[in-house]
Amino acid sequence: MSTKTKRMSAEEKRKVITGLYHTSKDVYTEKEIVSLATKAGVNANSIIDINQSLCDDNLVDTEKIGGSKYFWSFPAKADRMRQLEHEETVRKIEVLGKGIVEAEVKLADAKRGREEEEDGGNGDGAEEGEKPMTRAAKMARRSELAKSVAEKTAELDKLKENDPQAIADLEKELKLVTEAATRWTDNVFACQEYMVKKRGMVKKEVNKMIGITDAFDYPDSK
Incomplete structure (x- = not known):
């Protein structure tokens, strides 16, 4: 049985990762978001870069606390940006x-x-x-x-x-x-x-x- 990950465009990956944040409304470490996105079908090697691009576009918030970086994004943020x-x-x-x-x-x-x-x-x-x-x-x-x-x-x-x-x-x-x-x-x-x-x-x-x-x-x- 094939275990290959479905090929996605960069925009599709962004939507999947953003959807993970908006669905759970939770805060994740980088390791946690990589794990969740991999299970959702995003190629593991691209997740960190895609997640960073979302941060650069202000669609995902990030904060470094101690030795770890935390990431989150709530639906209200996207609505506010559109407003x-x-x-x-x-x-x-x-x-x-x-x-x-x-x-x-x-x-x-x-x-x-x-x-x-x-x-x-x-x-x-x-x-x-x-x-x-x-x-x-x-x-x-x-x-x-x-x-x-x-x-x-x-x-x-x-x-x-x-x-x-x-x-x-x-x-x-x-x-x-x-x-x-x-x-x-x-x-x-x-x-x-x-x-x-x-x-x-x-x-x-x-x-x-x-x-x-x-x-x-x-x-x-x-």
Whole structure:
């Protein structure tokens, strides 16, 4: 009759050894866990290394008392680790969500400046007279962007239990939004410089006209 031990993958061995701890909820010496795992079908030569890998991953606790090392792992520990991982994922999503909202706000400010610059160049040398007339259009655009921000915020709330792929997609979206906000910020500053240097306006008045403050800056400078 064959007494060969069934071949197991490293992950299967980890599950068997973890199961021994969780089933008994007891504390073992290294010699005891080797004996139990061997009886459970794990190759004896690999048990010490597998057990150590579980310790390295914080799935098994260990303590040296006197000349012996003791090992234990309770089911509640694995549950707590999964809870902590979930909380960390939620935290990252919230941070990304705040970044997107801030980027959208800056993008709205930048687009208002761009609209003013473009609309101001359509007249027959009367750019200054036409700029105030674009205010209503700019405010309408701001309302649209504010609505978009609200929708994205609601969408983020639904993503709090999503998988890592959703987080990766969100990071890509944040990068694109930030790049767009940077381009529009360039446009706002170009418009500001044009009206100050070419039209002789006071910078403070220009800022008030285009709806920005002295704190207005590039997204990645905050």
